[in-house]
Amino acid sequence: MKKMALSALTLLFAVSCGPSLHVDAEFLEYFHRFEHRGGYRIKNIHAGFEQLEGTTIGECRYEEPPVIAIDPDYWNKASDEKRESLIFHELGHCFLGLDHNDKVFGDGCAKSIMNSFEISDECYWLHREEYMVDLFGF
Numbered sequence: 001m002k003k004m005a006l007s008a009l010t011l012l013f014a015v016s017c018g019p020s021l022h023v024d025a026e027f028l029e030y031f032h033r034f035e036h037r038g039g040y041r042i043k044n045i046h047a048g049f050e051q052l053e054g055t056t057i058g059e060c061r062y063e064e065p066p067v068i069a070i071d072p073d074y075w076n077k078a079s080d081e082k083r084e085s086l087i088f089h090e091l092g093h094c095f096l097g098l099d100h101n102d103k104v105f106g107d108g109c110a111k112s113i114m115n116s117f118e119i120s121d122e123c124y125w126l127h128r129e130e131y132m133v134d135l136f137g138f
């Protein structure tokens with residue numbers, strides 16, 4: 001009897017704390033690009049729109065599951081490059097557990113997608129492959 005109660009409790013825990021993926025449809029393409037380039041399967045993240053304070057355009061909250069919040073005003077005006085770099089940046093925090101890296105190249109462009117500040121489209125075109133290698137390690 002004691003054993004049964006324990007297994008019921010374990011099951012409840014597994015159901016309430018199992019992986020959960022809720023991603024706004026707008027972000028799916030960028031999640032897929034991230035999975036494809038990195039060879040990952042993302043199973044446990046929530047990502048949606050939220051009005052963010054000040055100049056913040058996106059953030060990762062280390063909750064269970066981790067939560068990515070994207071500012072809708074920024075997103076609606078952002079180019080494909082900016083959307084990709086923002087989602088990859090937040091997944092860098094929330095999925096890969098990375099911190100910021102604010103080093104810059106000689107041309108003034110960020111050396112990493114994990115830079116604290118938004119990356120211009122020009123820098124993204126010039127350095128995208130270096131950003132991918134920096135992020136994924138290959």
Ligand SMILES: [Zn+2]
Pocket residue numbers: 089093100114115116
């Ligand atoms: Zn960040």
